Amino acid sequence: MFNFLPKEFNFFDLLEKQVGLAADAAKAFKEVVAKGAVSEENMKILQDIEHDGDDVTHTILEQLDKTFITPIDREDIHALAKELDDIIDMTCTIASRMKIYRVDHVDKYLVEFANIIEESVLGVTRAVKGMRNMKNVKQIYMACVEVNRLENVGDRLRDSALSDLFDNQKDPIEIIKWKEIYQEAETVLDICEDVTNVVESIVVKNA
Amino acid sequence: MFNFLPKEFNFFDLLEKQVGLAADAAKAFKEVVAKGAVSEENMKILQDIEHDGDDVTHTILEQLDKTFITPIDREDIHALAKELDDIIDMTCTIASRMKIYRVDHVDKYLVEFANIIEESVLGVTRAVKGMRNMKNVKQIYMACVEVNRLENVGDRLRDSALSDLFDNQKDPIEIIKWKEIYQEAETVLDICEDVTNVVESIVVKNA
Amino acid sequence: MFNFLPKEFNFFDLLEKQVGLAADAAKAFKEVVAKGAVSEENMKILQDIEHDGDDVTHTILEQLDKTFITPIDREDIHALAKELDDIIDMTCTIASRMKIYRVDHVDKYLVEFANIIEESVLGVTRAVKGMRNMKNVKQIYMACVEVNRLENVGDRLRDSALSDLFDNQKDPIEIIKWKEIYQEAETVLDICEDVTNVVESIVVKNA
Numbered sequence: 001m002f003n004f005l006p007k008e009f010n011f012f013d014l015l016e017k018q019v020g021l022a023a024d025a026a027k028a029f030k031e032v033v034a035k036g037a038v039s040e041e042n043m044k045i046l047q048d049i050e051h052d053g054d055d056v057t058h059t060i061l062e063q064l065d066k067t068f069i070t071p072i073d074r075e076d077i078h079a080l081a082k083e084l085d086d087i088i089d090m091t092c093t094i095a096s097r098m099k100i101y102r103v104d105h106v107d108k109y110l111v112e113f114a115n116i117i118e119e120s121v122l123g124v125t126r127a128v129k130g131m132r133n134m135k136n137v138k139q140i141y142m143a144c145v146e147v148n149r150l151e152n153v154g155d156r157l158r159d160s161a162l163s164d165l166f167d168n169q170k171d172p173i174e175i176i177k178w179k180e181i182y183q184e185a186e187t188v189l190d191i192c193e194d195v196t197n198v199v200e201s202i203v204v205k206n207a
Numbered sequence: 208m209f210n211f212l213p214k215e216f217n218f219f220d221l222l223e224k225q226v227g228l229a230a231d232a233a234k235a236f237k238e239v240v241a242k243g244a245v246s247e248e249n250m251k252i253l254q255d256i257e258h259d260g261d262d263v264t265h266t267i268l269e270q271l272d273k274t275f276i277t278p279i280d281r282e283d284i285h286a287l288a289k290e291l292d293d294i295i296d297m298t299c300t301i302a303s304r305m306k307i308y309r310v311d312h313v314d315k316y317l318v319e320f321a322n323i324i325e326e327s328v329l330g331v332t333r334a335v336k337g338m339r340n341m342k343n344v345k346q347i348y349m350a351c352v353e354v355n356r357l358e359n360v361g362d363r364l365r366d367s368a369l370s371d372l373f374d375n376q377k378d379p380i381e382i383i384k385w386k387e388i389y390q391e392a393e394t395v396l397d398i399c400e401d402v403t404n405v406v407e408s409i410v411v412k413n414a
Numbered sequence: 415m416f417n418f419l420p421k422e423f424n425f426f427d428l429l430e431k432q433v434g435l436a437a438d439a440a441k442a443f444k445e446v447v448a449k450g451a452v453s454e455e456n457m458k459i460l461q462d463i464e465h466d467g468d469d470v471t472h473t474i475l476e477q478l479d480k481t482f483i484t485p486i487d488r489e490d491i492h493a494l495a496k497e498l499d500d501i502i503d504m505t506c507t508i509a510s511r512m513k514i515y516r517v518d519h520v521d522k523y524l525v526e527f528a529n530i531i532e533e534s535v536l537g538v539t540r541a542v543k544g545m546r547n548m549k550n551v552k553q554i555y556m557a558c559v560e561v562n563r564l565e566n567v568g569d570r571l572r573d574s575a576l577s578d579l580f581d582n583q584k585d586p587i588e589i590i591k592w593k594e595i596y597q598e599a600e601t602v603l604d605i606c607e608d609v610t611n612v613v614e615s616i617v618v619k620n621a
Contacts, residue, residue, distance in 0.1 A: 054411070100580060102580070163307050173580070176383065204273060282489075412479045
């Protein structure tokens with residue numbers, strides 16, 4: 001499907017690199033949550049991933065601008081590159097906020113969010129990698145359906161977490177902190193779903 | 208204007224269906240506000256509307272991807288479908304937050320927001336339905352101007368509501384809850400304006 | 415580069431007018447911060463700028479819809495016009511919130527943000543004006559790099575400001591107010607970077 005693209009610019013290699021960085025970020029975040037706090041080392045790892053993600057995004061967008069005709073809609077590649085980068089950035093943002101807010105423990109909701117984020121990024125990985133061969137269409141769809149399902153699970157988890165927070169936490173400053181953390185965690189899952197929406201759109205157009 | 212489209216895919220029927228769901232959501236939200244609290248039944252109705260909205264959006268986007276040439280810019284239809292869906296989702300989100308925050312009364316600001324949201328969605332309906340016949344151009348513009356006016360009214364209403372909240376409410380947890388509710392209500396009006404901006408753009412291009 | 419455009423529609427004049435309004439907004443905001451509070455007169459000036467910005471945006475978008483072929487991608491001009499307008503709107507929003515929250519003093523962080531916003535808008539101005547002549551490509555890139563650098567400075571400034579706020583402010587209502595103000599100030603810098611990303615993309619495509 002990408003046969004007409006200049007050989008030196010392999011979208012797939014770059015998109016797979018980026019989705020690999022998103023998986024690294026999800027894994028690093030899960031380690032943060034397992035420990036219950038963010039160390040300097042955790043932040044360093046996440047910032048390096050964020051930086052690499054920016055570089056890959058920049059390369060994709062620049063190559064895209066230089067390439068006159070692509071068999072895939074230009075704006076779809078653009079959206080994919082940006083949204084994969086957003087997964088990484090938002091995951092780093094949660095860790096950064098936890099550090100700034102001096103969070104030194106986590107609750108069952110955030111543990112569950114870290115698991116779901118990891119699963120969802122795995123689904124995104126299967127969807128993006130699947131595009132190398134459009135014969136994988138069924139596998140791609142199954143990955144997209146799974147990411148969509150996890151987004152719904154995340155919505156309900158955020159609602160449960162917020163209910164519990166507003167019912168039981170009496171310290172308004174703790175409410176401010178945790179409301180933001182839960183909402184950002186759910187946003188990662190929204191972005192994962194945005195990625196698979198673009199993948200689905202590419203698949204339909206090329207079917 | 209849509210004569211070249213495949214007969215089996217009638218954008219207008221789908222967009223009108225979606226704008227009808229947005230009107231249903233606005234009406235259901237007005238009932239919530241009239242009662243001053245969100246019942247299980249209210250949430251069920253709103254969630255069903257949200258679900259139907261997702262289905263219609265998905266159908267539009269999928270059909271759009273399958274359709275090679277459309278007389279209207281593809282991205283305009285895409286934006287319309289997404290933003291009409293966003294009206295529905297954001298309206299449901301406000302009700303959901305009211306439930307999670309155990310809101311058991313509403314104030315004059317939210318009553319006014321519910322009225323303005325209903326009016327604005329009516330304006331959006333006139334604008335979207337008007338596109339069936341580009342001879343309606345004057346009516347379409349008048350509807351867009353009205354939606355734009357209501358967005359400005361909403362901005363001032365949100366500012367008044369926030370002023371009153373920060374001047375008079377001493378409980379920070381109540382401030383957190385109501386600040387979010389007011390801002391989300393105003394966001395519904397922003398999205399309505401986004402829809403009419405796209406409609407205006409379609410009309411200008413096809414004039 | 416814009417030679418094929420209808421003479422009566424000069425994108426550059428309009429984009430430069432808009433970037434001039436963004437600079438006016440940044441200057442007015444700096445004056446607000448220098449005084450430590452928002453007067454009625456400040457709000458009037460900022461609202462007039464916001465209104466003029468809406469008019470210019472509307473003119474650009476309408477002219478764009480009427481113009482069949484442009485040598486620059488239509489969506490790039492569209493994005494530029496919208497994002498320059500967003501710089502203005504977000505700057506006005508900060509002042510408006512300061513007024514609603516009855517802020518009567520500012521801290522070193524907001525003073526620094528006002529400086530960085532002014533510098534960043536200057537960078538945006540150089541980038542946008544540079545597009546009149548693509549021979550300016552090196553200057554354009556340097557301006558984009560500077561705006562990117564300032565966005566990173568702004569990220570760290572927001573993190574420092576939030577750390578200080580959560581470490582030292584015990585009044586949750588003050589935390590709510592200042593958290594929003596800092597995050598909005600950082601968002602202005604994000605939008606400036608978005609503008610220069612579009613400019614870079616235009617330059618690469620036309621290189």
